[in-house]
Amino acid sequence: MTKFLLRRCSQAVVVLLLVSVIVFGLLHLLPGGPARAILGTHATPSNIAAFNKQNGLDSPVPVQYWHWLTGVLSGNLGFSYVQNQSVASLLADRLPKTAFLAAISVVLALLIAVPVGFFQAVRRNRVGDYAITTVTLVLYSTPAFWIAILLIDVLAVRLHAVPAEAPQGSFSALFNDPQAMVLPVLTITVVTVAAFSRYTRSSVLDELAQDYVRMARSHGASHRIILFGHVLRNAAGPVVTLLGLYLPFIVSGTLITEFVFNYPGIGLLAFNAATSQDYPVMLGVVVVVGAATVIGSLLADVGHALLDPRVRVSAGIA
Amino acid sequence: MSIENVTAVRGPEDSALEAEAEAAAGGVWVRTFLRNRLAVVGLAVAIALLLFSFVGPLFYHTDQVHTRLSMETLSPGTGRPLGTDSVGYDELGRLMVGGQTMLEVAFGAALVAVVLGVLWGATAGYFGGLLDGFMMRVVDALLAIPALLLLLFLATVFRPSVPMLILVVGITAWLVPARLIRAEALSLRSREYVLAAKTMGVRAPTIILRHIVTNSIGTILVNATFQVADAILVVSAISFLGLGVAPPATNWGAMLSDGLNFTYSGYWWLTYPPGIAIVLTVLAFNVVGDGLRDAFGLDTRRG
Numbered sequence: 001m002t003k004f005l006l007r008r009c010s011q012a013v014v015v016l017l018l019v020s021v022i023v024f025g026l027l028h029l030l031p032g033g034p035a036r037a038i039l040g041t042h043a044t045p046s047n048i049a050a051f052n053k054q055n056g057l058d059s060p061v062p063v064q065y066w067h068w069l070t071g072v073l074s075g076n077l078g079f080s081y082v083q084n085q086s087v088a089s090l091l092a093d094r095l096p097k098t099a100f101l102a103a104i105s106v107v108l109a110l111l112i113a114v115p116v117g118f119f120q121a122v123r124r125n126r127v128g129d130y131a132i133t134t135v136t137l138v139l140y141s142t143p144a145f146w147i148a149i150l151l152i153d154v155l156a157v158r159l160h161a162v163p164a165e166a167p168q169g170s171f172s173a174l175f176n177d178p179q180a181m182v183l184p185v186l187t188i189t190v191v192t193v194a195a196f197s198r199y200t201r202s203s204v205l206d207e208l209a210q211d212y213v214r215m216a217r218s219h220g221a222s223h224r225i226i227l228f229g230h231v232l233r234n235a236a237g238p239v240v241t242l243l244g245l246y247l248p249f250i251v252s253g254t255l256i257t258e259f260v261f262n263y264p265g266i267g268l269l270a271f272n273a274a275t276s277q278d279y280p281v282m283l284g285v286v287v288v289v290g291a292a293t294v295i296g297s298l299l300a301d302v303g304h305a306l307l308d309p310r311v312r313v314s315a316g317i318a
Numbered sequence: 319m320s321i322e323n324v325t326a327v328r329g330p331e332d333s334a335l336e337a338e339a340e341a342a343a344g345g346v347w348v349r350t351f352l353r354n355r356l357a358v359v360g361l362a363v364a365i366a367l368l369l370f371s372f373v374g375p376l377f378y379h380t381d382q383v384h385t386r387l388s389m390e391t392l393s394p395g396t397g398r399p400l401g402t403d404s405v406g407y408d409e410l411g412r413l414m415v416g417g418q419t420m421l422e423v424a425f426g427a428a429l430v431a432v433v434l435g436v437l438w439g440a441t442a443g444y445f446g447g448l449l450d451g452f453m454m455r456v457v458d459a460l461l462a463i464p465a466l467l468l469l470l471f472l473a474t475v476f477r478p479s480v481p482m483l484i485l486v487v488g489i490t491a492w493l494v495p496a497r498l499i500r501a502e503a504l505s506l507r508s509r510e511y512v513l514a515a516k517t518m519g520v521r522a523p524t525i526i527l528r529h530i531v532t533n534s535i536g537t538i539l540v541n542a543t544f545q546v547a548d549a550i551l552v553v554s555a556i557s558f559l560g561l562g563v564a565p566p567a568t569n570w571g572a573m574l575s576d577g578l579n580f581t582y583s584g585y586w587w588l589t590y591p592p593g594i595a596i597v598l599t600v601l602a603f604n605v606v607g608d609g610l611r612d613a614f615g616l617d618t619r620r621g
Contacts, residue, residue: 015459146589282470294458
C-alpha cells in the first residue's frame with residue numbers, strides 16, 4: 001500500500017506541475033502576453049514595456065514561471081482589472097456556491113444512478129433493462145442546456161411550479177430560497193444520472209462475469225450474498241474512481257447550468273470573464289479546478305485501492 | 319462531456335484483439351454490424367440528417383442571409399412549416415444551414431482529435447518507459463482542465479470560424495483516443511510481427527504506422543464515431559454560450575440560445591426543433607458507435 005501511495009502521489013505532483021505549466025503557457029500564448037491581457041487592446045508598446053518592467057515580466061520565462069508558481073502556491077492567483085478585485089477573493093465568494101450546487105446534484109445522481117444501474121445489470125436484457133437503457137441513452141445524448149430549457153418550459157413556464165432564476169446574493173440566500181434551487185439541481189442531476197447509471201451498469205456486468213462469482217455460486221452462496229456481499233463492493237470501485245475523474249465534467253455542466261439560470265457560481269464567473277476578456281479570472285478558475293481534479297482523482301484512486309486489494313497489488317493505474 | 323470515454327482506460331484483452339483482427343480481416347464486422355437493427359437505424363438517421371442539411375436546401379429554398387424584421391417569430395403556418403425566428407429567418411431553412419456548420423465542425427474535429435490522439439497514444443505505448451510516463455501525464459494534466467473552460471478561452475482568443483472551431487474542438491478532444499490507443503499499443507508492441515519488424519531494422523515510425531495503428535483500427539473507428547457525437551455536443555455548447563460562428567452563419571446550439579429568450583413567450587418552434595435535431599444526431603452516432611464496438615468485439619465500455 002505504501003508503494004502504491006508513493007507512486008500515485010508522485011504521479012499527481014507531476015500532473016499538477018504540468019497543469020501549472022499549461023495554464024502559465026495559456027497566459028503567455030495570448031497575443032501581447034499578460035500585459036496585453038491586463039491593459040487591454042489599446043495599450044501602446046511603451047505602456048506594455050513599462051508594465052512588463054514593473055511586474056517583472058521582462059525577466060526570462062522560467063524565472064517568471066517560478067514567481068507565478070510560488071505566488072499561486074501562496075494563494076495569490078492574480079488580480080482582475082475588470083472587476084478590480086483579487087482573483088482569490090472572487091473565487092472565495094463563488095466557489096462555495098458551485099460546490100454546493102454540484103454536491104447536492106452529484107449525491108442525488110448517485111442515489112438514483114447506482115441502484116438503477118445495479119438493477120439493470122442484474123436483470124440484463126429484460127424489458128426493464130431495455131427501457132432504462134433507452135431512456136439513459138437518450139438523456140446521455142442530450143446537451144445539458146436543452147435539458148435546462150425543457151425543464152424551464154415545463155416546470156417554470158407551463159406549470160408555474162418553480163422560478164427559472166437561481167437565488168442571487170450571498171451564500172445563505174441559497175438556503176433561503178430552496179424553490180429557486182430546484183431547476184439548476186435538477187438539470188445537473190439528470191445529466192449526471194444518465195452517465196453514472198450507464199457506467200454502473202457496465203461496471204456491475206464486468207463483475208458478474210468474473211470467476212469469483214461463478215466460484216461463489218458453485219459453493220452454494222445465495223444470490224443475495226453474491227450480489228450485495230461481493231459484486232456491489234467490487235463494482236463500487238470503478239464508480240468511486242469515476243467520481244474523481246468526473247469533476248471537470250461537473251464544472252463544464254455547471255457552467256452551462258449557471259449560464260442558463262444565472263446562478264452566481266464559478267461557471268458563470270468564468271463565462272463572464274471569458275466574454276469580458278478577463279484572463280486572470282479565467283485562468284484562476286482553471287488552476288483551481290485543475291488542482292481539485294488531480295487531487296480528487298488521487299483520493300478516488302486511494303479510495304478504490306482501499307475498497308479493492310487487487311488494485312493495490314497490481315498498482316497498474318494508467 | 320462524456321465521462322465514460324475518459325474512464326475507459328483498460329486495454330482490451332488479447333482474445334478480444336485476436337477476435338477483432340480476425341473480424342477485421344474477413345470483413346465479418348460489416349455483416350455483424352448490419353445484423354444489429356438499432357445500429358442500422360442509427361446509421362440511416364445519421365445519413366438522413368446529412369442529406370437534410372446538405373441536400374435539403376436544394377429543394378427547400380429560403381433566404382438565410384437577409385433578415386426580415388417584419389416577419390419575426392411567426393408561428394408555423396403555410397409556407398413556413400416551422401415558423402420564423404427572432405430576425406425573420408425561416409426556421410426550417412435555418413435548421414438545414416445550421417446543420418451544415420454543425421456537421422462540418424463535428425466531422426472535422428473528430429478527424430483532428432483521432433489523428434492527434436492515435437499518433438500520441440501509439441508513440442507513447444510503443445516506446446513505453448519514461449517517454450510513455452511523461453506523455454500520459456501530459457494527457458492527465460489536460461484532462462484535469464474542463465474542456466469547456468479551455469474552449470471558452472480559445473474561443474475568445476481566436477475569432478471563431480468553421481476551421482477555427484474544428485481545430486479548437488479537436489485540440490480539446492484528442493485525449494481519450496490517446497489513452498485508448500496507448501493501451502492497445504502496449505499490448506501490440508510485444509507481438510511477434512512487431513518484434514520481427516524491429517529485428518529486421520524497420521524504423522519506429524514505420525512500425526507504429528504500419529503495425530500498431532492498422533491493428534488498432536477497430537478501436538480507432540469506434541472512437542471516431544463517438545468523437546463525432548461528442549463534438550456535436552461540445553460545438554452546440556460553445557455556440558449556445560454565444561461564442562460560436564458569427565451571424566448570419568449559425569448552428570443548432572446558437573439557434574437554441576436564441577430560442578431561450580422566448581421560452582416565456584411560448585415560442586416552442588424556436589427551442590424544440592434545434593434541440594431535437596441535436597439529440598437525434600448525437601443519439602444516431604452513439605448508437606452507430608455502440609454497434610461498431612459490438613461488431614469489432616471490443617470491451618463493453620466506450621471505446
